[in-house]
Amino acid sequence: METFDMLVSILGSTVRLTIPLLFTALAGLFSERAGVFDIGLEGKMLAGAFAAGTVAAWYGSAWAGLLAAVLVSVALGLVHGFASITHRGNQIVSGVAINFIAAGTTVILGQAWFSQGGRTPSLPNTARFNPINLPGAEAMRGVPIIGPIYYELISGHSILVYLAFLLVPFTWWVLYRTRFGLRLRAVGENPAAVDTAGVSVPWLRYRAVICCGVLCGVAGAYLATAQGAGFVKDMTAGKGYIALAALIFAKWRPVQAMFACLLFGFLDAVAIRMQGHPMPLIGEVPVQLMQALPYILTIVLLAGFIGKAIPPKAIGRPYVKER
Numbered sequence: 001m002e003t004f005d006m007l008v009s010i011l012g013s014t015v016r017l018t019i020p021l022l023f024t025a026l027a028g029l030f031s032e033r034a035g036v037f038d039i040g041l042e043g044k045m046l047a048g049a050f051a052a053g054t055v056a057a058w059y060g061s062a063w064a065g066l067l068a069a070v071l072v073s074v075a076l077g078l079v080h081g082f083a084s085i086t087h088r089g090n091q092i093v094s095g096v097a098i099n100f101i102a103a104g105t106t107v108i109l110g111q112a113w114f115s116q117g118g119r120t121p122s123l124p125n126t127a128r129f130n131p132i133n134l135p136g137a138e139a140m141r142g143v144p145i146i147g148p149i150y151y152e153l154i155s156g157h158s159i160l161v162y163l164a165f166l167l168v169p170f171t172w173w174v175l176y177r178t179r180f181g182l183r184l185r186a187v188g189e190n191p192a193a194v195d196t197a198g199v200s201v202p203w204l205r206y207r208a209v210i211c212c213g214v215l216c217g218v219a220g221a222y223l224a225t226a227q228g229a230g231f232v233k234d235m236t237a238g239k240g241y242i243a244l245a246a247l248i249f250a251k252w253r254p255v256q257a258m259f260a261c262l263l264f265g266f267l268d269a270v271a272i273r274m275q276g277h278p279m280p281l282i283g284e285v286p287v288q289l290m291q292a293l294p295y296i297l298t299i300v301l302l303a304g305f306i307g308k309a310i311p312p313k314a315i316g317r318p319y320v321k322e323r
Contacts, residue, residue, distance in 0.1 A: 013265075085318070
């Protein structure tokens with residue numbers, strides 16, 4: 001029973017650690033399906049986390065923090081769009097620039113405004129997205145097997161956790177069952193054909209970039225106001241890059257992206273759980289190695305298990321209208 005409880009605990013941690021990856025992977029899905037490569041997912045999520053932590057600390061409202069995170073992230077997304085769509089700049093350079101700008105600006109502003117080494121003040125529970133206990137969770141807590149699964153794994157998460165998983169079928173529906181999704185996928189494969197049909201390629205790509213910014217902002221808000229209690233320097237810790245890896249691992253499909261994010265979240269949860277615990281035949285593993293384990297396994301999985309991942313044909317290519 002102790003092993004079962006530990007497994008449930010790890011799976012509960014997996015769900016919580018998956019959420020920022022899932023939001024960000026879905027964000028990248030919208031952008032890259034439209035042909036805009038976005039390595040700046042990390043920077044937009046980090047800026048969103050800082051905005052959420054700052055505004056939530058000022059106004060005592062997690063919802064205000066979420067709105068600020070979305071606005072800041074969308075603004076950075078529009079900068080990326082302006083550079084790569086309007087001016088046809090190099091999309092990788094633009095994304096890297098956003099990552100550097102976010103990493104530096106958040107620390108500078110955090111120190112200037114709060115004088116806490118780049119952190120924001122610790123948020124009270126009233127300024128955070130708190131766990132929600134689903135109906136009957138407390139009553140079922142003592143029921144063998146089913147009780148712990150319902151109480152710890154299904155119940156007890158913030159509203160953003162449930163929103164993230166609901167977004168997966170919604171994203172699938174948007175991409176594969178709506179006119180907007182059809183055009184979005186088409187502009188990532190053959191923008192000239194979309195343009196010939198009388199649809200504006202830049203406007204479609206800008207809408208995709210805006211969708212990407214919204215979801216990156218929500219991911220950042222989750223880190224600062226749900227998983228954590230305020231902004232901490234570099235708190236994204238490479239999650240944007242892992243989300244991008246998960247997107248490639250899933251071959252740019254929403255449901256597969258969810259499972260890829262769950263896998264990376266599980267690896268992260270296991271690494272956290274095993275820190276300081278001796279392993280059979282090995283003994284106690286250094287903390288640094290356990291912290292690096294999710295990133296190492298990400299590389300191994302991408303290198304050896306996904307096969308050939310074929311991106312949208314027009315990704316990373318600025319569209320020049322033929323005259």
